[in-house]
Amino acid sequence: MLNALQVFTTVVVGVMVGVEFSVAFVINRILDALPGDSGQLGRAHGGRMLGAVMPFWYIGSLVLVAVWAVAGWGDRGAGLVVTAGALLIVSVLMSVLLLVPINNRSKTWTAENRPADWKEQGDRWDRYHYVRVAVIIGAFALLVAALV
Template sequence: MQHALAVVTVVVVGLLVGVEFAVAVFVNPIVDGLPHNSGLVARSSGARLLGRVMPFWYIGSVLLAGTWAGVAAKPVAGVAAGLLVLSVLMSVALLVPINSRAAQWTPETAPADWREQLGRWDRLHYVRVAVIVTSFVLLVLALA
């Protein structure tokens, strides 16, 4: 059972890291290069879709990592779980407010500073990605 929990935790957190990394490094830069305001439309759509899914994924990752940390009784797993908690706090306090606004934007209703707001979201997202990548590495180390 302990081995299964470890594998499920690493897979769930690993997929979360992969999606968030892809958004930061590939998806948003590609979308931002689209002509006219197509990038705004795509980012708004992505904000709505991922805004519905990611809370469950992040909370599930925290719960799995916390459970694994308790079962494994390895400090590195506890640090990994703590970093995932930090990523959730960052999300709620810093990224979700921007994302919630962006989810409602259309080319006609977006504020004049929409690019700056999305740029701020991107910068905060890079930090969050670094936090969850570090957490993932520590979870994998806890398996060793």
């Protein structure tokens, strides 16, 4: 049963890393290259869509890692799992304190109502997101290392 939990948790966190990596280095670059307001409107839609899903995914991943840490306490690799959990806590705190406030504003923006500094806010979100992606990649790598 523990093996199934370990694999399931690693897959859930790994897919989350893939989605967030894709947002940072593929989707947002594509949206930024679109003409006119299309990119900003696309980001607003993405903020609404992923903003509804990601809280459950981040918290769910953290819960799965915590269950793994408790169930596997004393096993080889338990320290790696605990450290991965700590990194996921950092990612949740970053999300709540830094990224979500910007996302909550930007997901309602249209060409008619966006603030003058909308690009700067988007750039700030991107910078925070790059750091968050690095943090969750670290957590994922630790989970994979704990498996082997």
